[in-house]
Amino acid sequence: MPAKVVGEEKVKKSPSFVKPWLGLKYLFKKPVTIKIPEEKIEPAPKYRGFHTLDWKKCVGCNFCGQICPARAIEMTWIEVDGKMEKRPHPKIDYGRCTFCQFCVDVCPTGALGFIESYILTTTGDEEELQLYDWVPIHPDKFKEIQDQYRDWRFPVEKIEVNEETREVTYYLRNGETFKFKIVGYGIRPPKPPTKPAPKKEEKKDSKQ
Numbered sequence: 112m113p114a115k116v117v118g119e120e121k122v123k124k125s126p127s128f129v130k131p132w133l134g135l136k137y138l139f140k141k142p143v144t145i146k147i148p149e150e151k152i153e154p155a156p157k158y159r160g161f162h163t164l165d166w167k168k169c170v171g172c173n174f175c176g177q178i179c180p181a182r183a184i185e186m187t188w189i190e191v192d193g194k195m196e197k198r199p200h201p202k203i204d205y206g207r208c209t210f211c212q213f214c215v216d217v218c219p220t221g222a223l224g225f226i227e228s229y230i231l232t233t234t235g236d237e238e239e240l241q242l243y244d245w246v247p248i249h250p251d252k253f254k255e256i257q258d259q260y261r262d263w264r265f266p267v268e269k270i271e272v273n274e275e276t277r278e279v280t281y282y283l284r285n286g287e288t289f290k291f292k293i294v295g296y297g298i299r300p301p302k303p304p305t306k307p308a309p310k311k312e313e314k315k316d317s318k319q
């Protein structure tokens with residue numbers, strides 16, 4: 112059936128001198144604004160915010176990494192208290208993430224989730240930018256911090272990464288710290304560090 116086209120004469124308005132002045136009626140109405148920060152708006156339940164990760168439930172299958180349309184996920188091998196986690200866990204780069212939550216939908220174990228927390232602001236300082244690249248914390252801990260502040264902000268104040276030892280420290284907003292070590296990336300376990308080969312004794316030149 113051909114589409115019905117409305118004639119131009121029906122939609123074309125004639126110029127008017129009076130009609131623009133009708134907008135003045137809004138001068139006497141209550142402005143539709145939210146006075147942030149005095150007023151707060153609560154995000155809708157299930158608003159697609161930051162991720163949570165139950166490290167014990169995550170089996171390192173990398174389904175989340177494969178489905179991510181933004182290539183924001185990198186599987187990361189982690190050592191906690193000197194013990195390496197059996198499987199790699201996703202590290203999410205919020206510089207790329209579009210918060211589509213495909214990764215959450217595809218996670219077969221329900222390890223990866225999200226919470227209605229969405230505010231993260233920093234300066235361009237290199238140290239602060241580290242906050243945009245993290246292995247998410249446990250949902251219970253995230254929720255606990257969220258319930259404490261109810262301001263929908265990222266739960267970590269600072270992420271310190273020691274480039275030499277690869278130690279990572281999360282400084283949570285409630286004053287707690289959480290430390291772990293990144294020992295490698297990818298789906299295969301990192302190779303143990305190779306010991307430096309013993310130096311061969313230099314042969315003495317008999318001619319000298």
Ligand code: SF4
Nearest residue numbers: 179208209211212214
């Ligand atoms: S929310 Fe979407 S873009 Fe962000 S990490 Fe998950 S799959 Fe990738």
Ligand code: SF4
Nearest residue numbers: 169170172173175218
């Ligand atoms: S978060 Fe889920 S999908 Fe991603 S590696 Fe872990 S178990 Fe697999």
